Amino acid sequence: MDLTHSPADEAFRAEARAWLDAHTPPVPLPSLETEEGFAAHRAWEAELAADRWSVVNWPTEYGGRDCGLIRWLLFEEEYHAAGAPGRVGQNGVSLLAPTLFEHGTGEQRARVLPPMATGEVIWAQAWSEPEAGSDLASLRSRAVRTAGGWLLSGQKTWSSRAAFADRAFGLFRSDPDTPGPHQGLTYLMFDLRAQGVTVRPIGRLDGKPAFAELFLDEVFVPDDDVIGEPGQGWRVAMSTAGNERGLTLRSPGRFLASAARLAGLWQARGRPQDSADRVADALIGARAYQLFTYAAAARFLDGASTGPESSLNKVFWSEYDIALHETALDLLGADGEWADTGWSEGYVFALAGPIYAGTNEIQRDIIAERLLGLPKGRR
Amino acid sequence: MDLTHSPADEAFRAEARAWLDAHTPPVPLPSLETEEGFAAHRAWEAELAADRWSVVNWPTEYGGRDCGLIRWLLFEEEYHAAGAPGRVGQNGVSLLAPTLFEHGTGEQRARVLPPMATGEVIWAQAWSEPEAGSDLASLRSRAVRTAGGWLLSGQKTWSSRAAFADRAFGLFRSDPDTPGPHQGLTYLMFDLRAQGVTVRPIGRLDGKPAFAELFLDEVFVPDDDVIGEPGQGWRVAMSTAGNERGLTLRSPGRFLASAARLAGLWQARGRPQDSADRVADALIGARAYQLFTYAAAARFLDGASTGPESSLNKVFWSEYDIALHETALDLLGADGEWADTGWSEGYVFALAGPIYAGTNEIQRDIIAERLLGLPKGRR
């Protein structure tokens, strides 16, 4: 058991830090949830990609450095410590790409991944539907067989990044006559500018269009854009849930950097004693999350799947993130009301944490039933 | 709407205060959960009763002052502010007596209430059974008809005060063949020293025998000691749950006095800033509970029954009481470890709050279903 990084890993970290020092925009980019900011963040992805920093843990053939999980964690620590911009391509990189690595064809990977790595194509996710939020198995949007492909119809919602993104991926019901709701679903990729697609941006609490509703009316998708076997979409989607995705949804580097900034804010505000405990908890929580992730990475590298342990992780970071930002807003006092600061943007973003990617209520059910072995109730 | 007490009420308060100033033991009595302390507290009840202060809200014929709910609240404020001893007779006074006033016969009241008022007879409750904690309807102890009365058999547990008390009251299954579990129960009083009764004291967390197990083997109880109709015990027991009992289980005066003492402790420890918010919340919570109770008393005097609102009350005071005592122990630092202080005795006592008199889980179900109208789930 040790916490010492190898000289090679430290050299990698130093290289990343040097690059970030030289390239990180000195002034924060506009919010990536605006049209202007989306474009600026897309350009930043291209800048990262030009020096192979956009997808460091991918194979080199797709634009990565094949650097492994530990170096990815180190890169993330440096990235957030540098205050570098948010990642506009994250939906594709952390949700779609792992699925393609596991279930995609060589042709799909060669076609989809390089422009994802450069930010040339930004992906939105299209999981939820109006009547299927936590209960994903009750999806209704359809994929109907047609010559050379499929016709997609129905409605998706809470599609993050879809207001400005290029393409999207999601599950569609391709066989309505199967016995169980998890069967007969197909995993497909589609173009958000294709004929038959209507994108209605939705403003989140601060009004910024962080997601959209998608109305699909016989949208043609060629067979090449089916991932895995038709009808096996649920299995395809779930199989990557137990891989490193559970680790990489929120990197520890992000929270270490936020906690350090919070401590700086606390210092700058005169170290008020009534906030000292909460600032300490933010510092401690970031460290706990970093070390928890190091341990999970070590287990993963030993061949363990993350499985239900990722529910511990989800509840922890989502509640941690809100508490940290609430503390910051409290420290800011009257200045905490402004909507145009990094802290308030972070607060609004954090509020979504316990809701998306499986509500925390669902996660606690999973922890109780699958980690603690409690009987399944009716919930 | 006002908070001004009438001159007559203020005179009553002043009389109580004067009496308490003159009579309250200058040194705390030994813990009432010990044999020595039980006797000392019983003597204190006699001292109270001698000047008609033991059951101020009862009719004068039974030893009270018929003073009404508001004056009872004022008396309690003065009582706790004076630091007067805990009330060893509370099970009888607040649980059995209201039932006798509503369902007892004149003979029962005349026989039972005066020695209850003087502490000559101390009552224990005998509700729970090993397999019936929160789920009271699944009681199994039996009352079997015999000449002139009933024979009680079975086991009761968590019988508070039973280690040293004289008599007990509870529900027994008198008709095993009824369709529903709430039917066929009879409400009975019995002697803890009767033949066939075995009392096994149980130590609570600090080892003090605050309750006992009762083993009953054909214990004879005369018909005179049935309250209400045989078989109607559930209705009898529940009918007084909606009366002022919901108000009087924990008087606000108790918490006002505790919060003031906590503030004094905080001052004495140098007003540590890291506890200031918790001390403030203790002060505020006591005030909130006092005012909430004043409002409930006004509604009750208007003829409203307390009903499910008493669940709000139960959850509030039980969680409040623990938080207050945790704050005190934290302020005491290393001295918080001692078991023989008022704060630690109060802490151990408070820990039982969320468990007894209907767990807080049950209370929250009641609030959600009966006050907010949410659908009954399987829980």
Place this chain on the structure above:
Amino acid sequence: MRFLLDAEQQAFAASLDAMLTAAATPAAVRDWSRGAPASGRALWRRVAEAGVFALAIPEAYKGLDPRPVELAVAFVELGRHAVPGPVVETVAAAALLTALDDPGPAERLLPALASGDATATLTLGPYALDADTTDVRLTVSGPTAPARPSEVPGPAAPAPPTELRLAPAPGAPPRPCLDPARRLFAPAPGGELLATGAHVAAASAQALTWARLATAAQALGVGLALLDRTVTHVRQRTQFGVPVGSFQAVKHRLADAKIALEFARPLLFGAALTMTEQDVAAAKVTACEAAYATARTALQLHGAIGYTAEYDLSLWLTKARALRGAWGSPAQCRALVVGGDRRW
């Protein structure tokens, strides 16, 4: 002692509730947020005609004499319906003007506030709410509370005199806020001097107490609306084939919100009866914490729909956060409670 709203007070609440329910306040809030105050001002006039602002104003200035309990009743309803604009600030301004030694400014300004012909904002701190659309902009500079013996340091520099001014219109647009209906401006310097001296500081302390009482009431109303809307939502919304409201975890969160709000309510009315700084601070922190906790629960139990600006729930969610810090942070209010000499 009878600590219950009487029939007249209950009827007042019910009439305001009915009026505001019919008035479609969410549309007015959205208009207000984007700087189109016409619908909000129309609503304001109806609120004023119901006598709400007159409850903070002496009869001598065309008010109904200060009646904090009725004012609290009214502000619960304003909060419940998310009425936009400087409602708290107008009450605070009225309290300040009433408490000055010189009746001149009150005679000049209060009748229009009582009638609803004018709105007011008051700056004791760093910002001026709704300064562009408001008729009377009051700014206090210098110490805003009379010095207390314990606070007087030994050989400190003398404080600058406290001044009350009628401030000019703001020179810049508002900076966007997390609650878009709160349009905050940097206070414009200068303007006509209305009063100066120690009585302005004392009057500012009065204004602060009234502002906190009104904010506490508004926050309680916001919390009650959030709870009501969430209960309605979870009864209708199904997941896994059953209403979301049948899950025990959902029930218990809503039960906790109910408990918090129902124990804030008596603190509010108790404070309205005594109007002591300590009672009002206790009501303010408790009502605001209860409302904010309810907002967190409301957001979580609505799920993604609650996270959208277009769904009306957002009007209350963002207000709950803003009120928590307005007119005194939780820590400041708690410090007044533990610092006070008086115990309940």
Place this chain on the structure above:
Amino acid sequence: MRFLLDAEQQAFAASLDAMLTAAATPAAVRDWSRGAPASGRALWRRVAEAGVFALAIPEAYKGLDPRPVELAVAFVELGRHAVPGPVVETVAAAALLTALDDPGPAERLLPALASGDATATLTLGPYALDADTTDVRLTVSGPTAPARPSEVPGPAAPAPPTELRLAPAPGAPPRPCLDPARRLFAPAPGGELLATGAHVAAASAQALTWARLATAAQALGVGLALLDRTVTHVRQRTQFGVPVGSFQAVKHRLADAKIALEFARPLLFGAALTMTEQDVAAAKVTACEAAYATARTALQLHGAIGYTAEYDLSLWLTKARALRGAWGSPAQCRALVVGGDRRW
């Protein structure tokens, strides 16, 4: 970097667990609580023979050299099984003696601590744990940490010299504690002077760090035991015709306990690797808060049976509360974290 216990460390934990499971520790705890230490001392010897105390002691003094990670592994198991006695204090005493400039006291006292022939207690604060049944009673008087630049006041009086003494047996019986297995005595004054001067203060700071690490580990073990026992209980206990553990409110409380404990664990081992004051303080407060929160949950979900002294759960419940304050309160530990210069 590989932040996982290796196979040997896991085997060490498993062997301790098996040994302690077989040893019926609850009976030894109850004996210990009533001042009958024979069964506890027998248990102590087996723990020492497994090498636990030697993990805090240099090879020169018959130890295995200080190995904080393995020590943490062991103390998790001691906590899980509620092993009674001055286990933390013996480690702290060893750390202190090891860190003195003069090797004399270490040579004299440490071999017997490593072998389990002797137990030790150490008083840096107001009490001496288990002072009557312990062989080596160390007491430090005067400042117990080296002065830091920021703490040095200008013209203050010089502090008294720090002294380490071998204290005599206590003159009075222990005062009863909420955790009856903690037998606390007022430290007896006087005794043989073992060392004095600045190096004693520095060594005391070292002892404090080791004591906090061991307490954090013990608390984590206590929390894990409470969670395990409660999960077992709610799977077996039925109410309303179903297992208590099928209620969502019960599940979610246990899920929260699991989360708290699983995030305390990496802090513990991270602190064992770095042994910085800040890392150890973070582990201490987090493990202790997690254990105490789990105790509250365990008590609530057991109901009345959990509230009884005769049910073994009480042994862990009361220990969770006591460890929370031992060797540094939550507020003290948090202050070290925010006060430190180093960020992770």
